[in-house]
Amino acid sequence: MKTLTLGLVGVGRIGQMHAQNLLTVRDQVAARGVQLEIVLADAAPETARQVADRFGLRATESVDTLISEGIDGLVIATNTATHPDLIRAGLAAGIPVFCEKPVSSDVVGALPLLKEIEAASGVVQIGHQRRFDVGYQEAKRRFDAGDLGWLHGLRAVSGDAFPPPVEYLATSGGIFRDMAVHDFDVIRWLTGQEIVEVYARGTNNGDPEIGAVGDVDTAQATLTLADGTVAMATATRYNGAGHDVRLDVQGSKDTVVVGLDDRSALRSAEPDVGFPAGTAHQTFAERFVDAYVAELVAFVELVLGERENPCTPFDAVAASLVADAAQLSLARSEPVAVPALRDVLDGTAEPVPAVDLVPFSA
Ligand SMILES: NC(=O)c1ccc[n+]([C@@H]2O[C@H](COP(=O)([O-])OP(=O)(O)OC[C@H]3O[C@@H](n4cnc5c(N)ncnc54)[C@H](O)[C@@H]3O)[C@@H](O)[C@H]2O)c1
Missing domain, CATH: 3.30.360.10 (Dihydrodipicolinate Reductase; domain 2)
Known part of the structure; x- marks a missing residue:
């Protein structure tokens, strides 16, 4: 069994949904021989702890401790304005990143980041879940x-x-x-x-x-x-x-x-x-539950190097x-x-x- 640790940062509205969906992802990838561990962090550590308790997961004090623990992939579900710096933190750690849409508050703010991602050959998947919805497909x-x-x-x-x-x-x-x-x-x-x-x-x-x-x-x-x-x-x-x-x-x-x-x-x-x-x-959350699960299964596959990036920062x-x-x-x-x-x-x-x-x- 291969073990993979994903860090989820931001446990607000969609972060809690991702935490719950990651339990389903964990079951799905276990059937393929991957043991998924999930660790949560939030700017409000107490909230991270409460959400972790609710879903039987582990929380850590901050994004810094989350990354320094040596995770294999970072899932970002924080407010939009924080996305660029958190993506940079993932790039600096050399790990694949899944980030909720949009990449940044506006495109002007995203341009330097896009260049940095391209220069570093960084692996960053953006969360446009409709691409994983069976009807759109x-x-x-x-x-x-x-x-x-x-x-x-x-x-x-x-x-x-x-x-x-x-x-x-x-x-x-x-x-x-x-x-x-x-x-x-x-x-x-x-x-x-x-x-x-x-x-x-x-x-x-x-x-x-x-x-x-x-x-x-x-x-x-x-x-x-x-x-x-x-x-x-x-x-x-x-x-x-x-x-x-x-x-x-x-x-x-x-x-x-x-x-x-x-x-x-x-x-x-x-x-x-x-x-x-x-x-x-x-x-x-209920309309697209299967698509949200599928996009995170895809992220696990991306971390494992098993697939192409299904939604690049350039596309987003x-x-x-x-x-x-x-x-x-x-x-x-x-x-x-x-x-x-x-x-x-x-x-x-x-x-x-x-x-x-x-x-x-x-
Ligand atoms: N794909 C979708 O369908 C979809 C749906 C809703 C929201 N979103 C995206 O998800 C993101 C979050 O939205 P939300 O509604 O969950 O917001 P929210 O305000 O409910 O939650 C954000 C959480 O991030 C935490 N946070 C903020 N800055 C942080 C930092 N620097 N480090 C750690 N934690 C931090 C906050 O404490 C909060 O718990 C937004 O970018 C939004 O565009 C996507």
Whole structure:
């Protein structure tokens, strides 16, 4: 039996979910002869201890002690602004890193880090879990196989049933960087095309505190892909029907919908249509539980050197570049061109200017 130790730093909302999912990962990899040990740390050591006790895991005092203990891989689930320094800590220790999305609060902040990762040949997987969801994978498989024909549209929906805490939103970078970035990532991944222009709108009709920290609670972005295909991404924090994440992939031969099943958070307005009839998902944690487990199994395989990186920092920052452009488009009320990330890194194109959250009034 081979033993592998993963350190999980950050045990807030998603860190606790990862801690729980890592128990399933541990069972899955044990069947392949890998004994997984999991150690937790958080800026609040007492919280780390409590979460560790809850899941029968071990906690350590700080990130420094976690890394100096000699772990084989680092899983980062802390607030976005802390990601770059923690990724650097993993690189300095020479260990593979899994980091929650996004890589950093804005793309300008991610550029030096991307260069450092490339220079060090660092192994860093970013947590865009939808790439591991069976529905997204099947839609990509059918598109790649030619079953859908050429695309005449994509419609991405991301709806949270209720907003996260306002304190979280204040440091999230805004709804496009925090939420719609998942849609931008899967649209790039599924189509194999870059998003070259974005025109965004947004509003705030819910809790005024969300506007007060500079975010909108509902937003839409019209996206233009490199071949001219037009796509739409919508995001809201107030989808009372439940957690609703879907993608319509509309082709000249066929259309498939990701996330349309008996638990979809929507109801038909047509008479005598009983579908969907199940209880709608309420949180991202339950909607994507299998995908979150699969992405961490993939990280274990990455640590073991058994697979390619399924979501590189370059890919994640390319999606964040679209999010930055959307945030700028929202602020300026005009379309914004998205430069190619490679050109931005090479210095032949300017990055999209970073827009900080400023109090928003509807
Ligand atoms: N992939 C997804 O679907 C998804 C969903 C939600 C959140 N996220 C991402 O996960 C990250 C965390 O979000 P969250 O909602 O769990 O936040 P959170 O505020 O609930 O938890 C963050 C935790 O990190 C700890 N922390 C902060 N700085 C630290 C540091 N320097 N060292 C150690 N611990 C530190 C905090 O004490 C807290 O316990 C964000 O980057 C967010 O974008 C991803």
